[in-house]
């Protein structure tokens with residue numbers, strides 16, 4: 232035997248010291264590989280919409296309802312099935328509501344009895360595709376014993392029924408019925424979806440990306456493909472002032488500065504004072520925040536004025552900082568985006584592409600026409616304070632570290648390729664090249680390089696300016712032409728704010744977006760990432776699918792699927808929907824579309840499911856097993872090693888470590 236192999240087996244023998252233990256593990260792994268493939272659940276462009284995301288996660292994109300129907304159709308009425316579903320999604324709230332409407336203790340007891348029996352049956356069905364050990368690990372410690380006892384009850388011995396009945400009755404008589412049902416509900420929520428892929432853009436626009444991350448951190452098995460908005464926050468947390476200015480500007484624009492101040496505890500006081508002192512009352516029209524018409528929170532005119540001024544101050548700071556990057560990084564090829572030096576301060580106009588346009592607002596108290604990209608002393612102080620705040624917020628770093636640990640630029644998983652935006656293409660369909668530190672990158676190598684830069688930028692965040700190069704490249708991924716996350720020729724933020732002529736607002740999408748309906752292009756990309764085009768799919772987020780205008784989320788005959796349906800409220804008028812989720816289980820792939828989510832209260836009281844339609848993307852001819860997945864490939868390797876270990880024991884090459 233080769234020495235290396237022998238060493239490896241000797242190490243393995245520490246974990247499996249006897250023939251019996253080795254055999255047991257082989258049998259265990261073989262059994263796992265024969266289980267149906269676990270359900271993958273793809274979501275993207277969550278954009279801070281915590282409640283809608285929660286709802287989709289709680290109802291497993293409609294999967295829980297499907298399972299309820301499978302078991303109870305014909306036995307329960309639609310009303311009873313809807314009620315059971317809502318109990319699973321919002322157990323605490325729904326049970327309290329139901330119980331408050333019941334009159335006698337007998338009715339309450341009957342409700343608990345019935346619900347516990349039904350939810351046990353549902354849970355048993357949901358967990359039937361997992362090994363017992365996996366189920367056991369998902370049980371809440373407080374009720375693990377009881378749930379396990381009820382779940383794995385032996386149906387062959389009917390005299391045990393009394394025993395199970397007795398367990399339930401005792402729990403109820405001890406006034407613990409509600410807690411047990413809640414525990415069951417969470418187990419069902421957790422296990423109905425085995426693995427979540429978040430295809431980018433958790434941050435910006437909506438109110439609570441921080442709460443979404445808290446939820447994602449709470450135990451689901453998942454991975455993240457970073458979106459452009461996530462990378463902007465990662466850049467800000469890495470100490471990039473330009474990324475940070477963008478983050479603050481977007482939060483101000485969407486009237487959501489609480490995310491910075493309250494959720495992450497970063498003080499905006501310096502910016503507020505600076506903007507109050509420098510930007511007067513009537514010059515901020517383009518900077519008024521967008522107010523969510525559905526929001527019940529009252530906002531005072533004075534507050535709106537304050538936010539607009541902060542937005543204006545940080546926007547100018549952003550344009551200056553971005554101009555500095557563009558000037559010091561010729562490789563970015565972005566000199567056309569240098570606009571502050573094109574302002575004609577006397578005439579109140581700007582020259583873009585050789586044409587003069589009037590400015591909506593021509594008040595630039597901090598811009599020195601001779602040196603338009605230089606920050607004033609005061610602006611420098613504001614930027615330094617804010618950067619410190621972003622570098623030192625504990626909660627922000629907890630979240631950003633989670634994004635780094637679970638995330639990547641792209642992912643290959645069970646033959647599929649997942650990324651948020653695009654693989655930048657030239658018009659002739661070749662991969663677009665980007666020069667980074669004098670070397671050229673394209674296709675997969677470019678995405679790998681971007682990821683490397685993102686990681687190095689964050690790891691070196693406290694090491695000062697010599698690492699600024701990384702930060703500049705992180706910012707580039709937010710709005711550079713060869714960014715795989717942005718995918719447009721330019722970001723016209725300045726023009727949108729200052730010029731009314733809409734022709735200047737145009738952002739041209741990369742060729743990828745026109746060509747991703749082309750099967751050959753999709754195949755070329757799958758091959759570039761080492762995947763089999765016959766088997767794989769590409770999954771993207773980033774561009775809201777305008778289903779209302781007849782756009783199809785399935786491109787190239789279903790080879791590529793775009794799942795940005797607009798959880799983001801700001802985009803719902805364009806999409807006409809509230810998001811897609813893609814499910815990939817042992818029977819194939821299904822695209823689920825969701826209607827706008829109103830509120831938790833509405834969902835609880837009126838038992839609303841926001842799932843509207845399901846579409847088959849791909850159907851497996853034969854139910855797919857774990858053996859045929861990436862996990863299966865790893866387990867097969869493991870089984871092969873264990874078989875070698877077994878042989879080594881049997882041939883006397885290794886001796887069993889029998890415990891004394």
Ligand SMILES: O=P(O)(O)OC[C@H]1O[C@](O)(COP(=O)(O)O)[C@@H](O)[C@@H]1O
Pocket residue numbers: 432459460484719722723724738773
């Ligand atoms: O809708 P807003 O807030 O004006 O933002 C528009 C900007 O957002 C972008 O669409 C990028 O964000 P998305 O990833 O959400 O599309 C830019 O291309 C555009 O300039």
Ligand SMILES: [Mn+2]
Pocket residue numbers: 432458459460651772773774
């Ligand atoms: Mn995006």
